[in-house]
Amino acid sequence: MTAKILDGTVLAQKLRADFKTRAEALAARGTRPGLAVILVGEDHASQVYVRNKVNACAEAGFHSEKISYPPDVEPAVVLKKIAELNADSRIHGILVQLPLPKHFDSDAVLKAISPEKDVDGFHAENFGALMQGNPRFIPCTPYGVMKFFADAGIDLKGKEAVVIGRSNIVGKPMAMLLMQAGATITVCHSQTRDLLFHTRRADILVAALGRAQFVTAEMVKPGAVVIDVGINRLPNGKLCGDVDFAAVSQVASAITPVPGGVGPMTITMLLANTLEAAEREAL
Numbered sequence: 550m551t552a553k554i555l556d557g558t559v560l561a562q563k564l565r566a567d568f569k570t571r572a573e574a575l576a577a578r579g580t581r582p583g584l585a586v587i588l589v590g591e592d593h594a595s596q597v598y599v600r601n602k603v604n605a606c607a608e609a610g611f612h613s614e615k616i617s618y619p620p621d622v623e624p625a626v627v628l629k630k631i632a633e634l635n636a637d638s639r640i641h642g643i644l645v646q647l648p649l650p651k652h653f654d655s656d657a658v659l660k661a662i663s664p665e666k667d668v669d670g671f672h673a674e675n676f677g678a679l680m681q682g683n684p685r686f687i688p689c690t691p692y693g694v695m696k697f698f699a700d701a702g703i704d705l706k707g708k709e710a711v712v713i714g715r716s717n718i719v720g721k722p723m724a725m726l727l728m729q730a731g732a733t734i735t736v737c738h739s740q741t742r743d744l745l746f747h748t749r750r751a752d753i754l755v756a757a758l759g760r761a762q763f764v765t766a767e768m769v770k771p772g773a774v775v776i777d778v779g780i781n782r783l784p785n786g787k788l789c790g791d792v793d794f795a796a797v798s799q800v801a802s803a804i805t806p807v808p809g810g811v812g813p814m815t816i817t818m819l820l821a822n823t824l825e826a827a828e829r830e831a832l
């Protein structure tokens with residue numbers, strides 16, 4: 550079997566066309582959607598993502614601000630900036646790029662963001678609402694993954710879904726969304742005893758562990774849908790996912806590539822959440 554490629558760049562373009570129209574309608578009523586991105590430190594990959602986010606905003610006709618700090622900045626300085634952005638009527642979404650340097654209490658920083666502007670959906674209040682099945686903002690990466698299923702007509706009801714990774718930004722909300730869509734979920738992590746046993750049962754397999762080409766063909770049930778969230782840089786400088794794409798695409802029925810899969814959809818859903826925040830405010 551050769552898997553159908555779930556193309557994130559194509560799906561992102563499809564969804565973004567609608568954002569532009571909605572942003573224009575809002576602008577006509579005097580509101581331009583605005584996103585602020587805070588970046589602490591000089592991590593190269595983070596700078597690339599933040600640049601992509603800012604460019605995507607410009608293309609969709611959004612206002613955006615990038616605020617950068619050196620790695621040794623005092624957390625109080627960042628908290629003060631967040632308070633200013635919370636009160637700034639031009640800003641509808643605030644994103645603090647994670648991970649933060651070790652001297653930061655990340656939960657405290659995320660909690661400082663007004664829940665109405667927390668377009669990542671990481672604030673405890675929003676995360677809790679998501680768990681209760683009543684989300685205000687769905688975290689962008691798992692939200693983007695759900696769009697692949699909807700677009701490809703993949704029904705999740707009764708399916709066995711296995712997520713590798715249990716982080717707050719990907720694995721945990723991903724599992725919750727899959728469960729709410731009717732799948733039976735298994736969440737694997739570094740302490741899982743027999744990973745192969747679990748992955749081989751998966752109708753839907755989501756890899757979000759951050760290990761280059763970790764998921765091999767033997768770990769995948771023939772015909773499974775494989776979603777690759779991982780973004781890893783190989784020693785040769787090339788980007789690759791958590792899945793051995795060449796081998797797994799021979800057994801899966803559908804698969805997302807890296808680059809060009811989940812990554813562009815994450816940015817797309819960040820725009821979607823920012824637009825929604827602006828639309829709610831303009832009501």
Ligand SMILES: NC(=O)C1=CN([C@@H]2O[C@H](COP(=O)(O)OP(=O)(O)OC[C@H]3O[C@@H](n4cnc5c(N)ncnc54)[C@H](OP(=O)(O)O)[C@@H]3O)[C@@H](O)[C@H]2O)C=CC1
Nearest residue numbers: 690714715716719738739757758759778779780811812815
């Ligand atoms: N495409 C996109 O838009 C995005 C991509 N990413 C990428 O996704 C990947 C995961 O990100 P994130 O969730 O933030 O990463 P974290 O490092 O926070 O979490 C990784 C998870 O994978 C688990 N894990 C690690 N090694 C193994 C293993 N050998 N077997 C089973 N489980 C394992 C960890 O287990 P434990 O909890 O026990 O430590 C942990 O739960 C990264 O490559 C990241 O770059 C992230 C966000 C967005």
Ligand SMILES: Nc1nc(=O)c2c([nH]1)NC[C@@H]1CN(c3ccc(C(=O)N[C@@H](CCC(=O)O)C(=O)O)cc3)C=[N+]21
Nearest residue numbers: 597598645646647648669689780808809810812813815
């Ligand atoms: N508060 C917060 N929110 C996040 O959403 C968040 C974060 N912190 N920290 C880091 C991770 C990672 N992440 C990515 C987004 C887009 C691509 C992306 O667009 N990737 C392109 C390639 C980009 C490249 O060339 O490097 C692709 O896969 O095709 C990747 C990774 C968001 N994250």
